[in-house]
Amino acid sequence: MHSGPATDTDRPSGDRPPAEGAAESGRSAAGPAAAPGAEPAAGPGAAAVPPRPGRLRRTGRLVRREAPRSALAAASGLGLALAFPPYDLWPLALLAVAALSLLTRGRTARQGAWTGFAFGLPFFFVLLRWLHVIGYDAVFGLSVIEALFLSALGAGLALTSRLPLWPLWAACLWVAEEWARDRLPLGGFPWGRLAFGVTGSPYLPLAALGGAVLVTFAVALSGALLGSAALAAARLRPGPRTGPEDRNGPGGPDAADGPGTADGSDRSDGAEEAPHTGGPSRPHAVPVRPVLRRAVPPVVLALAVALAGYAVPVPTEADDTARIAVVQGNVQQPGMDFLGRPMLILNNHVEATLDLARDVEAGREQRPDLVIWPENASDLDPFRYPEAGARMDEAARAVGVPILVGALVDHPTKEGYVENQGIVWDPETGPGASYTKQHPVPFGEYVPFRDQLSKVITRLQRVPRDFYPGDTTGVLQTGPARLGDVICFEVAYDEIVRDTVNAGARALVIQTNNATYGRTGQPEQQLVMSRLRAVEHGRAVVTAATSGISAVVRPDGVIDRRTEEFTRDVITADLPLRDDTTVADRMGAAPEWVLAIVGLLSCAAAIALGRRGRTDRRG
Numbered sequence: 001m002h003s004g005p006a007t008d009t010d011r012p013s014g015d016r017p018p019a020e021g022a023a024e025s026g027r028s029a030a031g032p033a034a035a036p037g038a039e040p041a042a043g044p045g046a047a048a049v050p051p052r053p054g055r056l057r058r059t060g061r062l063v064r065r066e067a068p069r070s071a072l073a074a075a076s077g078l079g080l081a082l083a084f085p086p087y088d089l090w091p092l093a094l095l096a097v098a099a100l101s102l103l104t105r106g107r108t109a110r111q112g113a114w115t116g117f118a119f120g121l122p123f124f125f126v127l128l129r130w131l132h133v134i135g136y137d138a139v140f141g142l143s144v145i146e147a148l149f150l151s152a153l154g155a156g157l158a159l160t161s162r163l164p165l166w167p168l169w170a171a172c173l174w175v176a177e178e179w180a181r182d183r184l185p186l187g188g189f190p191w192g193r194l195a196f197g198v199t200g201s202p203y204l205p206l207a208a209l210g211g212a213v214l215v216t217f218a219v220a221l222s223g224a225l226l227g228s229a230a231l232a233a234a235r236l237r238p239g240p241r242t243g244p245e246d247r248n249g250p251g252g253p254d255a256a257d258g259p260g261t262a263d264g265s266d267r268s269d270g271a272e273e274a275p276h277t278g279g280p281s282r283p284h285a286v287p288v289r290p291v292l293r294r295a296v297p298p299v300v301l302a303l304a305v306a307l308a309g310y311a312v313p314v315p316t317e318a319d320d321t322a323r324i325a326v327v328q329g330n331v332q333q334p335g336m337d338f339l340g341r342p343m344l345i346l347n348n349h350v351e352a353t354l355d356l357a358r359d360v361e362a363g364r365e366q367r368p369d370l371v372i373w374p375e376n377a378s379d380l381d382p383f384r385y386p387e388a389g390a391r392m393d394e395a396a397r398a399v400g401v402p403i404l405v406g407a408l409v410d411h412p413t414k415e416g417y418v419e420n421q422g423i424v425w426d427p428e429t430g431p432g433a434s435y436t437k438q439h440p441v442p443f444g445e446y447v448p449f450r451d452q453l454s455k456v457i458t459r460l461q462r463v464p465r466d467f468y469p470g471d472t473t474g475v476l477q478t479g480p481a482r483l484g485d486v487i488c489f490e491v492a493y494d495e496i497v498r499d500t501v502n503a504g505a506r507a508l509v510i511q512t513n514n515a516t517y518g519r520t521g522q523p524e525q526q527l528v529m530s531r532l533r534a535v536e537h538g539r540a541v542v543t544a545a546t547s548g549i550s551a552v553v554r555p556d557g558v559i560d561r562r563t564e565e566f567t568r569d570v571i572t573a574d575l576p577l578r579d580d581t582t583v584a585d586r587m588g589a590a591p592e593w594v595l596a597i598v599g600l601l602s603c604a605a606a607i608a609l610g611r612r613g614r615t616d617r618r619g
Contacts, residue, residue, distance in 0.1 A: 077123035085524035097223025116154020120147030130520035167224035172599030174220035205309040225302035232295035318576030357398035370479040436470025506577035
């Protein structure tokens with residue numbers, strides 16, 4: 001059975017229409033004419049049509065084509081990780097943002113998504129390597145989940161790269177990505193925000209105006225502007241002249257550097273581009289002066305954004321002060337089993353407080369107004385175990401001032417649940433006001449879908465009870481000071497810290513337990529968050545840790561005093577107490593919502609313009 005059009009040899013002569021017979025005499029030797037819409041049959045002298053490559057071959061071609069770009073994206077992601085503690089090479093954050101902007105420029109949404117994922121996976125893997133104490137599978141799994149958000153960012157950057165003012169939309173998209181990651185899934189995990197990687201930079205004072213959101217926006221805008229300048233500078237290089245469109249580089253001033261349209265549709269499924277047929281190429285030089293006029297303004301603007309922080313006033317004058325003592329009792333070993341036997345950690349903190357009391361009695365140390373213990377200073381419920389409560393009473397009476405105690409307390413009404421609390425323990429009246437952690441850590445302090453997942457991941461059985469979240473802010477009157485208590489990872493969440501300050505906290509306390517992740521870089525990463533919160537809210541921040549790093553941060557973000565990891569230590573300081581609120585406190589979450597929505601609308605505009613352009617071409 002033949003699949004092509006019939007010819008003289010397989011059609012009876014009587015069936016041939018007269019018109020076809022007349023046309024036959026005028027045919028060339030190339031072969032019979034093909035029916036309209038049918039593939040021409042190969043014949044003598046006819047050019048063979050190459051078959052469409054198979055899916056596997058096309059995939060291999062796509063992988064080879066994207067490999068260099070993916071490698072550059074991965075290297076850029078590693079560079080961004082080095083901007084964070086313990087490395088603190090913050091300028092790399094700007095370069096990483098610039099690199100991702102260039103690598104996604106002019107790509108399809110699908111290609112941009114892959115580039116964003118190739119950027120995000122190594123970034124988070126290095127940043128979150130401290131999770132290796134649980135297992136490298138945990139590091140990899142969480143890194144994959146977080147990298148998916150950067151994959152969405154890469155798609156958005158690709159879509160908006162063809163719009164005018166694209167660096168502005170890129171910065172808004174960075175904010176949108178962090179907005180989503182701060183909330184999803186299971187309450188979000190905002191570790192690795194750009195703002196947390198540049199606390200040693202001129203961008204930090206911007207937090208007083210717009211919080212971590214404005215710092216992220218400024219860093220992303222500066223990085224994208226540097227990418228724009230690099231794009232213009234690249235056109236200074238001589239290249240082949242291929243046509244009049246090369247006056248400003250391939251495709252004109254804002255040409256895409258890869259196939260695709262603004263709405264993400266592919267123009268070529270990995271097929272090779274058609275060769276240039278306009279004659280031999282000849283090198284040409286792009287005029288230097290016009291390109292410099294385009295390259296210099298973005299650099300100047302990026303520099304202006306970076307230096308704008310120096311113009312932001314960061315008020316530090318105290319309305320009052322309180323003398324504090326921060327007790328770091330230490331643990332016997334780092335890792336998952338840091339608690340050891342019951343009462344061990346509690347006794348460490350009691351003994352360190354008794355030593356402080358002896359120094360006060362001997363005149364070697366000024367009596368503090370209050371003492372601060374870290375999260376999990378007691379792993380036993382002092383209301384259920386009298387021996388734990390008795391030791392807290394002993395410590396408070398010896399030092400003669402209230403102690404903010406960190407303890408695990410059984411939930412009063414929900415059997416099997418435990419609360420992570422900060423409790424004001426008075427030397428005369430004992431336990432008083434308390435704060436319960438509002439945002440327990442998934443898979444660390446509670447197990448979602450416990451019945452199903454614990455059968456598959458037996459390691460989750462090491463979390464025997466779920467922590468129950470609190471529903472009020474942590475403003476506590478501790479002696480003469482009205483402090484805002486924030487427990488451990490809660491310092492990473494904008495709304496928890498902001499609500500605490502707006503509820504009346506005059507200084508902030510971060511009770512934390514980093515013993516599980518000691519000497520992994522995680523305590524340093526958390527400490528820089530305290531620095532940013534200090535500037536954002538104009539409040540001194542005290543970090544109290546079981547094993548380190550405990551520190552006192554001034555309202556301008558400068559670390560006044562700190563301890564080393566895995567040492568028993570007590571640090572004392574005059575803590576400034578302030579009542580004024582910053583612009584960031586008064587603005588609340590509005591800047592984040594506005595910038596995130598602008599970023600999403602820019603993607604919608606890019607898609608709409610791409611579709612209209614295709615419609616115009618068809619017309």
